[in-house]
Amino acid sequence: MPAASDPAETYSYLGPAGTFTEAALKQVEAAAGKAWRPVNNVGEALDDVTSGRSTAAMIAIENSIEGGVSATQDALATIPDLRIVGEYLVPVNFVLVARPGTALADVKVVNAHPVAYAQTHRWLERELPSHGHIPATSNVAAAASLLDGSTADAAVAPPGITDHHDLTVLAEGIGDNPNAVTRFVLVSRTTALPEPTGADKTSIIAELPDDTAGRLLEMLEQFATRGVNMSLLESRPIGDALGRYRFVIDLDGHILDERVADALLGLKRFSPNVVFLGSYPRADKQAITVTNRYSNESFVEARDWLRGLIAGEPSAH
Numbered sequence: 001m002p003a004a005s006d007p008a009e010t011y012s013y014l015g016p017a018g019t020f021t022e023a024a025l026k027q028v029e030a031a032a033g034k035a036w037r038p039v040n041n042v043g044e045a046l047d048d049v050t051s052g053r054s055t056a057a058m059i060a061i062e063n064s065i066e067g068g069v070s071a072t073q074d075a076l077a078t079i080p081d082l083r084i085v086g087e088y089l090v091p092v093n094f095v096l097v098a099r100p101g102t103a104l105a106d107v108k109v110v111n112a113h114p115v116a117y118a119q120t121h122r123w124l125e126r127e128l129p130s131h132g133h134i135p136a137t138s139n140v141a142a143a144a145s146l147l148d149g150s151t152a153d154a155a156v157a158p159p160g161i162t163d164h165h166d167l168t169v170l171a172e173g174i175g176d177n178p179n180a181v182t183r184f185v186l187v188s189r190t191t192a193l194p195e196p197t198g199a200d201k202t203s204i205i206a207e208l209p210d211d212t213a214g215r216l217l218e219m220l221e222q223f224a225t226r227g228v229n230m231s232l233l234e235s236r237p238i239g240d241a242l243g244r245y246r247f248v249i250d251l252d253g254h255i256l257d258e259r260v261a262d263a264l265l266g267l268k269r270f271s272p273n274v275v276f277l278g279s280y281p282r283a284d285k286q287a288i289t290v291t292n293r294y295s296n297e298s299f300v301e302a303r304d305w306l307r308g309l310i311a312g313e314p315s316a317h
């Protein structure tokens with residue numbers, strides 16, 4: 001881990017060292033050589049950012065098996081002035097570890113981070129059908145606690161865990177999907193927008209204006225009619241009453257792309273509450289392609305045409 005330096009240049013992440021979140025932070029060039037602050041949960045990481053204790057925080061937002069990380073989505077929906085400035089992908093697989101001398105047959109209680117548990121429960125149910133689960137704050141904390149008085153017999157942990165702790169690997173590759181990937185985002189205080197790259201993503205959270213038929217369709221039409229593709233759509237309870245939801249949405253493109261800007265204007269007119277979480281380069285660097293009708297030039301041309309009409313030019317111009 002880089003040595004601590006200027007506290008104004010501190011990066012918070014779910015620790016301790018060795019977590020997948022740390023692996024995501026290692027991908028951030030700007031964080032190299034800066035202070036890194038391990039924390040115990042997403043709330044603490046974001047609190048570091050809002051209080052100014054840290055420059056940015058790396059948090060898990062979505063994984064390829066379980067979908068959105070609800071604690072992250074709910075925090076981003078409710079804490080003002082946060083911006084996603086980058087996304088990072090980390091392949092995740094897990095091992096089952098125990099104190100030396102423990103056999104698989106001895107394992108009755110497994111310590112695991114809830115997201116890791118969700119991604120290994122098929123294996124655990126098959127191999128340890130009557131195990132109990134104790135939730136941990138992180139994958140590495142789960143393993144470390146075995147050597148620190150935990151009542152658990154084993155822990156679900158990242159494959160590199162034995163570099164950090166004197167533990168026995170009882171089983172490898174226990175993830176239910178060997179291709180599982182977790183998406184992390186780097187979150188900062190409201191800051192300058194990352195430049196558009198042509199391979200960008202825009203994250204927003206929006207509420208529907210009321211509970212009448214077709215409102216969700218109407219919201220999605222804002223994107224469809226501007227040729228804006230969605231790569232994520234999830235609902236989260238707002239929490240004040242049953243049946244009230246907010247929608248977490250990822251769009252292909254950057255807010256400086258005309259079609260995305262136009263869709264956001266439509267969304268703002270429609271929705272009573274839109275949270276803009278940021279436009280940032282896609283981790284997979286896949287360029288977004290759109291038909292000519294939705295290109296920047298098309299929008300500019302149409303606007304010029306309208307201005308011309310208002311200025312009295314012939315409509316065929």
Ligand SMILES: O=C(O)C(=O)Cc1ccccc1
Pocket residue numbers: 014018019020021022060063092113115116137138139140158182
């Ligand atoms: O970052 C970690 O290692 C965590 O404990 C959180 C987590 C859990 C499961 C998949 C990815 C991240």
